[in-house]
Amino acid sequence: MVELPVIPCRRLGSQGMMTSAQGLGCMGMTPFRMDAKPEDEMIKLIHHAVDVGVTLFDTSQSYGPYTNEILLGKAIASLPRDKVQIATKFGVIVDSNFTSLSVNGSAEHVRAAAEASLKRLQTEYIDLYYQHRVDASIPIEVTVGEMKRLVEEGKVKYLGLSEASADTIRRAHAVHPITAVQLEWSLWTRDAEEEIVPLCRELGIGIVGYSPLGRGFLSGLGTDLKLNENDYKRDHPRFQQREKNRVFYERLKGIAQRMGVKPGQLALAWVHQRGEDVFPIPGTTSIAHFHDNLGALGLTLSQAQMEEVEAAVPFHQIAGDRYPAAAMRLSWQHATTPPFTTYAART
Structure with a gap:
């Protein structure tokens, strides 16, 4: 029997939402362009996560598309509703072949x-409802105004934004308090530390960190030179340059070995220690990897160790952007870019 750390439950944001300090990202359970994982195994994983104390489950209408929400719905149907907090997202429109995507922030x-x-x-009801990507053609006040009405109707409890700029966050928060960004x-992704993280802390907004393991790279997944032909990571610039980036993983691995932990646990513990207002949501489809991720909660790093890890993975030296170019145009760094961006499938 694997001995797992106690998963603390604490306040996410300042609006009253209580959830586990680490959530479970569900996107990979119904992956883009690849065969879905066995449904019964994924439901078993979700139930196991609830049994050991995870309460926050992250999904989106765009994952699949739609199949991820369907899977999570089946999994929680047999559970007491107050045992889980469902976070889902709207606004990214993906076709069934994942050949194009666009955004829509209209009230309708x-x-x-x-x-x-x-x-x-x-x-x-949805516990936490995010705008997945900002639609620059629609004033954020219009989008959040309709989200606010959903709260007033009891269909949504708390509101969130994903990949939003500091200006957008501040304007949205003036319409209705934002619980989480x-x-x-x-x-290897620390762009938000300069402006967005401080703003969230100023406004009392919780921070939900996605891809805290660099889409698995920091735990060793995808660091080799071969990826499955249908693996979406083949489109990511950092994985296309994984031969250059592998040195950073090797450095992290060396530190982890000296500490007697796994590289992914060390990387995830670093995220946790950025503040009690930070709630990472690492994704996995494996109970063994899920247990590895929970192990990060039992790891406390000294200031010297934090600095050593940061020096080993200097984010400004990472080769490649964090998304393909078209998807980057939907990120917070490009908030004013016209939103209806076509993402061409790799041919």
Whole structure:
């Protein structure tokens, strides 16, 4: 029997939401362009996560698309609803072949997407509802105004933004308090630390860190020179330059070995120690890897160790951007870019 650390539960943001300090990202359970994992195994993993104390489960209408919410809905249908907090997202429109994507922040889409998500999730309310990507053609006040009405109707409890700029966050928060901002945060992605993280702390907004393991790279997944032909990582610039970036993983691995832990646990512990307002949501489809990720909660790093790890993975030296160019145009760094961006499939 694997001995797992106690998973603390604490306040996410300043609006009253309580959730586990580490969540579970569900996107990979119904992966883009690849065969879905066995449904019964994924439901078993979700149930196991609940049994050991994880309460926050992250999904989106765009994952699949739609199949991820359906899977999570099936998994939680047999569970007491107050045992889980469901976080889902709207606004990214992906076709069934993942050949193109666009964004939609209109009030009409906000409502239609929420109603559809509620049905797929088999629930009467969504705990945390994010705008997945900002639609620069729609004032954020319009989008959040409709999200606010969903809260008033009891269909949504708390509001969030994902990949939003500091200006957008501040304007949104003036319409209705934002509970959480979801952003990519890991040893090799630290762009948000200069402006967005301080703003969230000023406004009392919780930070949900996605891809805290660098899409698995910091735990050793994808560091080799071969990837499955259908693996979406083949499109990512950092994985296309993984031969250059592997040196950073090797340095992290060396430190982890001296500490008697796994590289991924060390990388994830670093994210946790950025503050008690930070809630990482590492994704996995394996109970063994899930246990590895939970092990980070039992690891406390000294200031010297934090600095050593940061020096081993200097984020400004990482080769490649964090997304392909078209997807980067939907990130917070490009908030004013016209939103209807076509993402061409790799041929």
